[in-house]
Amino acid sequence: MTPVSSKQYADDVSLLMVLIDTNPLFWSSTTTPFSFSKFLSQVLSFLNSILLLNQLNQVVVIATGFNSCDYIYDSSLGHTNQRAETLLQKLEEFVIKDEELNKEDSVDGIGSSLLSGSLSMALCYIQRVFRSGSLHPQPRILCLHGSQDGPGQYVAIMNSIFSAQRSMVPIDSCVIGSHHSAFLQQASYITGGVYLKPQQLDGMFQYLTTVFATDLHSRSFLQLPKPVGVDFRASCFCHKNTIDMGYICSVCLSIFCKHHKKCSTCGSAFGQPQISVSESNQKRKAPDN
Amino acid sequence: MPQVRIIAKNFMDMVASLPAMKLDRLYENAFICEAILRSLPPLAKKYVLQLLYIDAPVTASSLQEWVLVDGASKHRVAVDRLIQLRIFTETVDRKKEASYKLNMMFQMNLRKHIVHGGVLPREPMNANIAVRLPSLEELDIYASQQWECFLLHLINSAEVEVTTKSISPSMMKVFQRGLLSQRDNEGSRLTESGFQFLLMDTNAQLWYIVREYISNSEDRGVDSADLISFLLELSFHVTGEAYNMNTLTDIQRTTVKDLADLGLIKLQQGRKDSWFIPTKLATNLSISLSDASSRKQGYVVVETNFRLYAYSTSKLHCEILRLFARVEYQLPNLIVGSITKENLYKAFSNGITADQIISFLQQNAHPRVAERVPSVPENVTDQVRLWESDLNRVEMTPAHFFDDFPSRDVFEAACDFAREYSSLLWEDSKKMRLIVKTEIYAHMKEFLSHQK
Numbered sequence A: 001m002t003p004v005s006s007k008q009y010a011d012d013v014s015l016l017m018v019l020i021d022t023n024p025l026f027w028s029s030t031t032t033p034f035s036f037s038k039f040l041s042q043v044l045s046f047l048n049s050i051l052l053l054n055q056l057n058q059v060v061v062i063a064t065g066f067n068s069c070d071y072i073y074d075s076s077l078g079h080t081n082q083r084a085e086t087l088l089q090k091l092e093e094f095v096i097k098d099e100e101l102n103k104e105d106s107v108d109g110i111g112s113s114l115l116s117g118s119l120s121m122a123l124c125y126i127q128r129v130f131r132s133g134s135l136h137p138q139p140r141i142l143c144l145h146g147s148q149d150g151p152g153q154y155v156a157i158m159n160s161i162f163s164a165q166r167s168m169v170p171i172d173s174c175v176i177g178s179h180h181s182a183f184l185q186q187a188s189y190i191t192g193g194v195y196l197k198p199q200q201l202d203g204m205f206q207y208l209t210t211v212f213a214t215d216l217h218s219r220s221f222l223q224l225p226k227p228v229g230v231d232f233r234a235s236c237f238c239h240k241n242t243i244d245m246g247y248i249c250s251v252c253l254s255i256f257c258k259h260h261k262k263c264s265t266c267g268s269a270f271g272q273p274q275i276s277v278s279e280s281n282q283k284r285k286a287p288d289n
Numbered sequence B: 001m002p003q004v005r006i007i008a009k010n011f012m013d014m015v016a017s018l019p020a021m022k023l024d025r026l027y028e029n030a031f032i033c034e035a036i037l038r039s040l041p042p043l044a045k046k047y048v049l050q051l052l053y054i055d056a057p058v059t060a061s062s063l064q065e066w067v068l069v070d071g072a073s074k075h076r077v078a079v080d081r082l083i084q085l086r087i088f089t090e091t092v093d094r095k096k097e098a099s100y101k102l103n104m105m106f107q108m109n110l111r112k113h114i115v116h117g118g119v120l121p122r123e124p125m126n127a128n129i130a131v132r133l134p135s136l137e138e139l140d141i142y143a144s145q146q147w148e149c150f151l152l153h154l155i156n157s158a159e160v161e162v163t164t165k166s167i168s169p170s171m172m173k174v175f176q177r178g179l180l181s182q183r184d185n186e187g188s189r190l191t192e193s194g195f196q197f198l199l200m201d202t203n204a205q206l207w208y209i210v211r212e213y214i215s216n217s218e219d220r221g222v223d224s225a226d227l228i229s230f231l232l233e234l235s236f237h238v239t240g241e242a243y244n245m246n247t248l249t250d251i252q253r254t255t256v257k258d259l260a261d262l263g264l265i266k267l268q269q270g271r272k273d274s275w276f277i278p279t280k281l282a283t284n285l286s287i288s289l290s291d292a293s294s295r296k297q298g299y300v301v302v303e304t305n306f307r308l309y310a311y312s313t314s315k316l317h318c319e320i321l322r323l324f325a326r327v328e329y330q331l332p333n334l335i336v337g338s339i340t341k342e343n344l345y346k347a348f349s350n351g352i353t354a355d356q357i358i359s360f361l362q363q364n365a366h367p368r369v370a371e372r373v374p375s376v377p378e379n380v381t382d383q384v385r386l387w388e389s390d391l392n393r394v395e396m397t398p399a400h401f402f403d404d405f406p407s408r409d410v411f412e413a414a415c416d417f418a419r420e421y422s423s424l425l426w427e428d429s430k431k432m433r434l435i436v437k438t439e440i441y442a443h444m445k446e447f448l449s450h451q452k
Helices: A024-030 A037-051 A080-102 A115-131 A151-166 A182-191 A201-212 A276-288 B009-017 B020-026 B031-041 B043-052 B060-064 B068-082 B104-118 B136-157 B169-176 B192-199 B204-215 B225-233 B250-262 B317-324 B342-350 B352-361 B378-391 B409-418 B440-451
Strands: A014-021 A058-062 A071-075 A138-145 A171-175 B090-093 B096-104 B180-183 B187-190 B265-269 B274-278 B300-302 B307-310 B326-330 B332-338 B399-402 B424-428 B433-437
Touching: A014 A037, A014 A115, A024 A080, A024 B180, A037 A080, A037 A201, A037 B043, A058 A080, A071 A080, A071 A115, A080 B068, A115 A151, A138 A182, A138 B274, A151 A182, A171 A182, A171 A201, B009 B020, B009 B031, B020 B225, B020 B300, B031 B043, B031 B060, B031 B090, B031 B104, B031 B225, B043 B068, B043 B096, B060 B068, B060 B096, B068 B090, B068 B096, B068 B440, B090 B399, B136 B204, B136 B250, B136 B265, B136 B317, B169 B204, B192 B317, B192 B352, B204 B225, B204 B250, B250 B265, B307 B317, B317 B326, B317 B332, B342 B352, B342 B378, B352 B378, B399 B440, B409 B424, B409 B433, B409 B440, B433 B440
Parallel strands: A014 A058, A014 A138, A138 A171
Antiparallel strands: A058 A071, B090 B096, B180 B187, B265 B274, B300 B307, B307 B332, B326 B332, B399 B433, B424 B433
């Protein structure tokens, strides 16, 4: 018989936080390759398989809406036999509530979903798990994201990414939209997670189980998709534009696209920029705006 | 006497050692598939999940591609285990390339699970039973009491008045086999493994007993595969819920009665129905033994003057302490003893090792001292080890003796050969005789035959 020491493998217990993009603007757009219901059925199967792998595994699902986000499923509560029903019911309630909030103001710009909010909620949940009890599963976050990045959320998202890095929580991202997401690329790169944009979304379950079901312990000896290139561009604090080059406050490292007299974040006064530098800067950043 | 080795293996090793026919039949039960999947090493779990929706065989090389160089050994362990459990069927084609395919039955059951989610093996009974169900704490207390009672019964049926009414003598014999040696004139004595058994933690003990129970099932006319599948199914029941006895088959009903004696299950009788309530012991059965969450609270305090205080009301604890310490007072909730040379010598002669005693003291340290490092004073642990090494002044090495060498050259060559393996124990160059360790006897023989 092969001696398989049970101690060695005791650390594959995981807590998976799944962030589902429920943004109606993304799912109703014509460029979306498959329907929300199809997506959900694949994700539900994936959640079932995670819970199947280890009896101590825990799954928490957070819906990322357009105006709000909320916990819609927690496997540590409730019974096993009505998993899908509870999740779907909560999801429906969430979507309705999210829509009601929307009536107050009109949709502006690209209609990105509230990723920063759900990331922070996931991190809060993980912190709570860390602080309760001595034994806790290894946490990781999986973002199933489709809508485009909202540059306005840049600061909030970067802050969540750094706090995830600090608490050693990898952020995996599976991009289901048609564009790459610079935020998620950076998130996965900084926290050591996996970033993947599946080519064929019909086989999403297979992508999810082969790549994202891998526990952190096994990742150290498996070959997982490597990042091809990471878009490191930042958003400026003044107009929330994505820029290649700009001004940085030497005191608090805030980023600006134009020269200001005073830093809007920390209030330190800037000197006059040298003319030649500012001219070349303005030339370079032009195509992005 | 056949030597029974007590190894804390898990349920799945037992499942893996079943004959192919029985194993294939086991996979018809969805709960067994689930339990077995959970018992696999993480990499193996991943492979199963990855191949779940692939019907064609997958070549070994394409599976290997996922693994980094460091993980090669883990990969091998995972694949070996899958083949051993017959989850993977291996086929080798003409180009000597191996490919794997999932067991059909296993695959189907898991697919079903993934689509429909988990199902409970049995619906619990309605809450409107006339009798109040025991709370979880009461159930835990019941389980540990029953288990202790059983252990006491097991080790010295002579000294303790018989409180358990039910465990059938033939059943007891089965469990005692290997742990006790029966002698006609002086009654039963604990064997070496019996002593070791008492010092193991509850999960390991439970597993040993369950293993004996399963391996003995054929004699009782119960199919071992049926028994294993029932036990695994039992571990998927919810602790503390009541399940109707009517849902069981006749064989399962007798099994349940046996398990109730061990504290795995509590039986209750209502006016019309009777039902069983699984305890934590039963639901932990399929979980790997190293699970630390099931550790109980300790009760032993050892002081630097070799005195030992055990805050316990249990007779069993007293009996266990008696194995290696002199019990001086027994108060209602406290046992006071001291670790003495004589008692330890007695323990060593019974086959208990110093390490076992020390690890027992450490594992069962009272919460107040458990926080300290070390939890057992160093001078005590050192002395226990020293006393043990006192008894082992003579070291035995199995060896082979060579003489009658044809010439001095051959003798010298043989000595050098043995030295190379660092297995030369003794040589006498005058009379040309030497002694080597047993390990290299075969090499030595081969070497000498070439010399001639």
